[in-house]
Amino acid sequence: MGYWTNQLSGPTNPTTDSGWDDPPARKGFFTDTSICIGCKACEVACKEWNAIPEDGLDLLGSSYDNTGSLGASTLRQVAFIEQSGDRIAQARESGGRLVDLGMPAMRPADGPSPELVGQAATAVAEGEVPDFRWLMSSDVCKHCTHAGCLDVCPTGALFRTEFGTVVVQPDVCNGCGYCVPACPFGVIERREQDHFEAGTPNLGVAQKCTLCYDRLTDDQTPACAQACPTTSIKFGDLDDMVASAEERVETLHANGYTEARLYGTDRHDGVGGTGSVFLLLDEPEVYGLPPDPQVPTAELPAMFRQAGLAAVAMLVMAVGAFAGRRR
Amino acid sequence: MTTNPLDADRPPELPRPRRGGGRGGGRGRHRRDESLMVPDVQFESYYGRQVVKPAPWKADIPAYIFLGGIAGGSSLIGAGGAVTGRPALRRTGRYAALAGVALGGLALVHDLGRPERALNMLRTVKLTSPMSVGSWILTAFGGFAGVSMLCEVGRSLPDQRSWLARALRAAEPPATIGSAAFALPLASYTAVLLSDTATPTWRESYRGLPFVFVGSANAAAAGLALITTPADQNRPARRLAAIGAGVELGAAEWMHHDMHPLVAEPLRQGRAGVMLRASRVLTTAGALGATLLGRNRVGAGISGAALIAGSALTRFGVFEAGLASARDPKYTVTPQRERRDQRRREP
Numbered sequence A: 001m002g003y004w005t006n007q008l009s010g011p012t013n014p015t016t017d018s019g020w021d022d023p024p025a026r027k028g029f030f031t032d033t034s035i036c037i038g039c040k041a042c043e044v045a046c047k048e049w050n051a052i053p054e055d056g057l058d059l060l061g062s063s064y065d066n067t068g069s070l071g072a073s074t075l076r077q078v079a080f081i082e083q084s085g086d087r088i089a090q091a092r093e094s095g096g097r098l099v100d101l102g103m104p105a106m107r108p109a110d111g112p113s114p115e116l117v118g119q120a121a122t123a124v125a126e127g128e129v130p131d132f133r134w135l136m137s138s139d140v141c142k143h144c145t146h147a148g149c150l151d152v153c154p155t156g157a158l159f160r161t162e163f164g165t166v167v168v169q170p171d172v173c174n175g176c177g178y179c180v181p182a183c184p185f186g187v188i189e190r191r192e193q194d195h196f197e198a199g200t201p202n203l204g205v206a207q208k209c210t211l212c213y214d215r216l217t218d219d220q221t222p223a224c225a226q227a228c229p230t231t232s233i234k235f236g237d238l239d240d241m242v243a244s245a246e247e248r249v250e251t252l253h254a255n256g257y258t259e260a261r262l263y264g265t266d267r268h269d270g271v272g273g274t275g276s277v278f279l280l281l282d283e284p285e286v287y288g289l290p291p292d293p294q295v296p297t298a299e300l301p302a303m304f305r306q307a308g309l310a311a312v313a314m315l316v317m318a319v320g321a322f323a324g325r326r327r
Numbered sequence B: 001m002t003t004n005p006l007d008a009d010r011p012p013e014l015p016r017p018r019r020g021g022g023r024g025g026g027r028g029r030h031r032r033d034e035s036l037m038v039p040d041v042q043f044e045s046y047y048g049r050q051v052v053k054p055a056p057w058k059a060d061i062p063a064y065i066f067l068g069g070i071a072g073g074s075s076l077i078g079a080g081g082a083v084t085g086r087p088a089l090r091r092t093g094r095y096a097a098l099a100g101v102a103l104g105g106l107a108l109v110h111d112l113g114r115p116e117r118a119l120n121m122l123r124t125v126k127l128t129s130p131m132s133v134g135s136w137i138l139t140a141f142g143g144f145a146g147v148s149m150l151c152e153v154g155r156s157l158p159d160q161r162s163w164l165a166r167a168l169r170a171a172e173p174p175a176t177i178g179s180a181a182f183a184l185p186l187a188s189y190t191a192v193l194l195s196d197t198a199t200p201t202w203r204e205s206y207r208g209l210p211f212v213f214v215g216s217a218n219a220a221a222a223g224l225a226l227i228t229t230p231a232d233q234n235r236p237a238r239r240l241a242a243i244g245a246g247v248e249l250g251a252a253e254w255m256h257h258d259m260h261p262l263v264a265e266p267l268r269q270g271r272a273g274v275m276l277r278a279s280r281v282l283t284t285a286g287a288l289g290a291t292l293l294g295r296n297r298v299g300a301g302i303s304g305a306a307l308i309a310g311s312a313l314t315r316f317g318v319f320e321a322g323l324a325s326a327r328d329p330k331y332t333v334t335p336q337r338e339r340r341d342q343r344r345r346e347p
């Protein structure tokens, strides 16, 4: 029973669920934004390794982020957010509330520590909050446990690899575009024909991070993680990634940085936990991440049930129209 | 806010139209100078940019949803006409079913990023993908509708005792049943197609949308039958027009109330709001016209056209509202924050 109920939501091992026998450990990223320096080496390495075409050189007026968002030709994107002291204090306070609540992912092994909360309060009270900060975060596909993109793909172009990651087969995808609105993180996108010159690879086809499938099969580290000079992007077995994320957030809390919080580590969230986990220093939406993502298919049985009832209603309407006296 | 000497040299703040997207949760239609604004921040978005991506679909997709609906409804009218012995309805229903499904299929293929790979849709059967399920429904319906149409042609073959005419007569009952059976999911699954996404307004409407769509499908098909059948045979079409329009309008009303108020907002404003208001007017007028003037050939034709236009506008309006809801981060973030905070309050 547990197997079936967890096929659309909840914690599960997506690799064995998709029929891999004896797969290697699930792989993932831990992106620690607290040590990201915004160098964009990951963006460049990803573009280079995957031979992604240039998709416009624009100045967007959003700090040093001139990339904008993840998309068909941007599989890594470094976000930049400039914050003043009051915003930092707010972030510290909202994070402190999470520590108070003892959120599963935030709780040190022996329960939320009162001194820690106290330290943060003192830091805020004594004005130890800097008056400016730059948030930098390298965003990427989350390689969800329950991946909306994968669930809805009608051709089977999207598939679950033996590493538990989600990859598009560009030679199978027919560009139906259904995966694009189905991703709760707004990651995957179709490479539109009209934006590129003819002959560009994979035109009209959905594109997303492959977690460097072609490198993983050769025991290599993904290009972005390899290029990251600060180890802000860590790559490894997902369990280890989550463990080091939890360790790191505890350390930060212990030092009074209650604004630190984890994203994607909760296996009971709406997508069954993500394969790329993040340590953030403010609310997720500040970074353009959804605060409580949910895989659309979680509600698919209810949706089909409504459609079934509607189908019956349609038949009843027609029978009603034809029933009764002739003429 | 902090100030430093360089702040004095900053150029004046330019109005940034999208920046306010994440603020104020629907309030503040008039954007004031950001620097003068009292912070009424409900959440801070990333430069007002969208969180989820809108579907990359063009007008082909709402057109397909409309055509699939009219094809499904027409096939029911054709089957009803065959069963109750109304040749005009039978004929028009069968031709319209095939024409609708063929045009709809073409629209679908046209919207693909790689139309030459359209047949990859039939590479697998995938129950978690409404588009895969729908492709199979469409294929089955298309097959039955095609045979039904051939049977209709067979009825007018000069030699009714030839083997061809007899074979077509034998095929008629199963083809009629099959096309009617697949007409029902054809008209309703398109609601699931839209709802099974992270697009806030589509997803949130999943309880009511299938009923709106089947009502709209029946109303449009009845409208087409009103245009194409003589007035002395159109009684079922008149009744279906009224019933279908009533179900569509009622279900739409209920759907609005059932949805999170913020997420229902895109259905009322902007281009989508205009289209859906026009759709309500046309559908109401068409249903009234069909009921009151339907015995008159001209009255029936005009009412039919109004119903068809109303149905098309419903589909385009819902489609457009979804895209608008995906573009503005507040529709994604606000309900999610509410849900999360609710959970945190009562674990």
Ligand code: SF4
Pocket: A141, A142, A143, A144, A146, A147, A148, A149, A150, A166, A182, A183, A184, A185, A186, A187, A188, A208
């Ligand atoms: S983040 Fe989006 S694109 Fe990546 S696996 Fe999850 S649903 Fe798919």
Ligand code: SF4
Pocket: A149, A152, A153, A154, A155, A156, A157, A158, A168, A172, A173, A174, A175, A176, A177, A178, A179, A180, A190, A205, A206
């Ligand atoms: S665009 Fe390609 S990958 Fe995305 S759902 Fe369609 S076939 Fe699958």
Ligand code: SF4
Pocket: A045, A046, A047, A049, A050, A075, A076, A140, A208, A209, A210, A211, A212, A213, A222, A223, A224, A225
């Ligand atoms: S894992 Fe590979 S494809 Fe994914 S973001 Fe990193 S470099 Fe790009």
